[in-house]
Amino acid sequence: MKDKRYKNITYWLLAFSLALLPLLSQAQEERPVDRYLVQGAENNPRLKALFTDYLAALEQVPQAGALPDPQVSFAYFLQPVETRVGAQRATFSASQMFPWFGTLEAQERVAAQRAKVRLQAFEEAKLELYRDIRVTYNDLYYLQAATRITEENLEILTSFKELAQVYFETGQAGLSAVLQVEMEEEELRSRLEYLADSREPLVTRFEQLLNTDLQEPITFPDSLWEEELLLEKEAIYNTLLAQNPRLEQLRQEAQVYENQVEVARKMGLPAFTLGASYTSIAGRGGVEMPDNGQDAVLFPQVGIRVPIYRKKYRAMQKEAVLEKEAVELRRENLENQLLTELEEEYRDLLDARRKVVLYKRLTSLAEESFALLQEEFSTGRNSFEEVLRMERQLLNYRLELAQARTALNNRVYNINYLMGSRYETEDR
Template identity: 50%
Template sequence: MKTKIKINIIMLLWLLIPIGNTMAQTQQLEEPLQGYLKIAAENNPELKSIFNSYLATLERMPQARALPDPTVMFNIFTSPVETRVGAQNAGISLSQAFPWFGQLKSQEQVVAMLAKARFEAFEDAKNSIFFDVRSTYYDLYVLEAAIAITEENVRLLESFRELANVRLESNTGSAVDLLRVEMDLDELNNQLLYLEDSRIPIQAKFNELLNEETPIRIEVPDTLETILIDEGRNVLLDSIITHNPTLRGFEFEMSALDAEIDVAQKMGLPSFNLGLSYTSISPRTDMDVPDNGKDALIFPQVGVRIPLNRNKYRSMIKEKELLKTSVNYRKEDKENELETVLERTWRDYADAQRRVALYNRLIAYATQSLDILVAQYTTAGADFEEVLRMERQLLRYELELEKARADQNTFVAYINYITGKQL
C-alpha cells in the first residue's frame, strides 16, 4: 500500500510540473500547445505501457527483500520407533533459511536500480512524444501560414488583374499583362488546393500522437514566437552527460549490475537454517519410566549451507562484470552519438536564427520594391512582368520566414529533448 501511495504521489507531482525549461521559453510557448502536450502525456499508449513496466518492476522489490519461504516437514512412522520413553508416532519440523548478511539488501538494490532505469526509459519516451507533438504542431503552423500567405497573394494578384484590365481598357496596357496575371493566379490557386489537402495527413498524425478518440480541432497562432537557447554549446554538452534519460538509464543499469555482483559474491558464502522439531511419543505400557510418553521438542536446530562449487559463483560474478562493461560501452557510444547530434542541431538552430533575420530584411526590401513597381506601372506603364516577379519573390520570402521560425523552434525542442530538459 505504501508503495502504491508513493507511486501516485510521483505521478501527481509529475503532472503538476510546468512544461518548459526556462521562464522565458514558457512565456513564449503557445497556450494551445501546452494543452496538447498534457493530452499526449495522459493518452499516449506507449507512455502508459512503459510506465506500467516501471510499476511492475517496483512490485519486485518486496519479493527481492523477502526471506525464502519456510519449510515444514511431517514425519509419520509406519513402524513406530521405540525409545526409552515410548514409541515415536509422528513428527513435524519447521525450518527457515537465512542468506548471508546483506544479501537481501543487495537483491533489493538490484531491483531499485532497474526500476530507476525503467523510469528513465519512461522519461525518454515522454520527451520523445513531446518533441513529436511540438514538431508536428510547428509543421501545421507552417502549413496554415502558407495557406494564409497564399490566399493574401491571390487577393493581391486579383487587384493586379483589375489594374491590368483598367490599363487595357484605356489602351495604355497590354493584353499580355492580363494573361500573365491569369497564369499566376491559376498556379497560386492550384498551390492553395494542394496546401489545403496537406492539412489532412498532418492533422491525422497530430491526433494520433494525442490518441484522442474524437479528432480535436487544432489551434495554431497567427504568428509564431521564436524561442531562444540561453546556454552555450559546452553547457549543453554537460547537460547531455548529466541529464539525458538514456545515459542516466545506462548508469542505473550499471549500478544494478554492481549490486548483482555483490549478490553473487554473497551467494558464494554460507547460508544458515534455523528450525525446531516436535515428535509425538506414545507412553510405554510395559513399564513406568520417568517422562513416560513425553513428546520431544527440539529447538533450535541449526544448519549451514556450504557452497562448495566455487566455479559457479566465480562464473556468475564474471558474467555480471562483462555485462557491466558492455553497458558502459553502449553508454560511451550513445554519448558520442548525442554529442555529434548536438553539434549538427546547434548548427541548424544557428542557421534558422540567421534565416529569420535575413527574411525579415528581405521582406521589407521586397515590399518596398513592389510598392515602387506598382506605382510606376500605374502611372508610367512600367514593365508589368517586373511587378509579378517581385510579387512572387515576396511570396517566397514570406513562406521562407515562417518556415525558418518553425525550424528554429523545432531545433530548440530537439536540443531540449537530447539534453534531457523538461519540455
C-alpha cells in the same frame, strides 16, 4: 508497508510533475501549445505503459529482499517405530534458511536499481513526447501560415487579373499579361491543394500523440514566437552529458551490474538453516516408567549450506562485470552519437537564425518595392510583368520566413530534448 508508501509517493510525484507543466507555462506566458503538452502527458498510452513498467519493477524490490519460504514437513509412521518411551506415531518439522549477512539487502539494491532504469526510460519518453508535440504543432502552424499567405496572394492576383484585362481591352497591355496572371493563379491553387493534403497526416499524428480525437480546431498564434537557448554551446555539451535521459539510463544500468557483482559474491558464501521438530509418541501400555509416552521436541536444529562449487559463483561475478563493461561501452558510443547529433542541430539552429533575420529584412524590402512598383505601374512608368515578378518574390519571402521560424523553434526543441530539458528557453 515501506514499499507501499514508496509507491504512493511515486504516484504523487508523477501527478505533481504533470500538474507543474501548466503552472510553469502560466508563470512565463501561456502559449497555445502548452495545453496540448498537458493533454499528451495525461493521455499518451506509451507514457502510461512505461510508467506502469516502472511501478511493476518497484514491486520486485520487496520480493528480492524477502527471506526464502520456510519449509514445513509432516510424516506419519505406518509401522510405528518403537522407542524406550513408546512408539513414534508422527513427526512434524519446520525450518527457515537465512542467506549470508547482507545478501538480501544486496538483492534489494539490484531490484531498486532496475526500477530506476525503468524510470529513466519513462523520463526519456516523456521528453520525447513533449518534443514531438511541439514540433508537430509548429509544422501545423507552418501549413496554416503558408495557406493564409498563399490565399492572400491569390486575392491580390485576382485584382491583378481584373486590372490586366482592363489594360488589355484599352490596348495598354498585351494578352500575355492576362495569361501570366492566370498561370500564376493556377500555380497558387495547386500549392493550396498540396497544403490541404499535407495537413491531414499531420493532424492525425498530432491526435495520436495526444491519444484523442480533437473536437475543436487547433489554435495558432498570428505569428510564431521565436525560441532562444539560454545556454552557450559548451554549457549545452556539458548539460547533455550530465542530464540526457538515455545516458542516465545506461549509467543506472551499469550500477545494476555493479550491485549484481556484490550479490554474486554473497551468494557464494554459506547460508544457514534454523529449524525445529516435534515427534508424537504413544505411551507403552502396562508399563510404568519415567517419560512414558512423552512427545519429543527438538529445537533448535541448525544446518549450513556450503557453496563448494566455486566455479559457478566466480562465473556469476564475471558475468556481471562483463555486462557492466558492455553497458559502459554502449554509453560511450551513445555519447559520441549524441554529440554528433548536437553539432548538426546546433549548425541548423544557427542557419535558421540567419534565415529569420534575412527573410525579415527581405520581406520588408519586397513589401516596399511591391508598393512602389504598383504606384509606378499605375502611372505607366513600369511594366505589369515587373509588378507580377515582385508579387511572386514577396510571396516566396513570406513563406521562407514562416519556414525559418518553424525550423528555428524545432531546432531549439531538439537541442532541449538532447539536453534532457523541457524549459531551457528564454523567459517568455
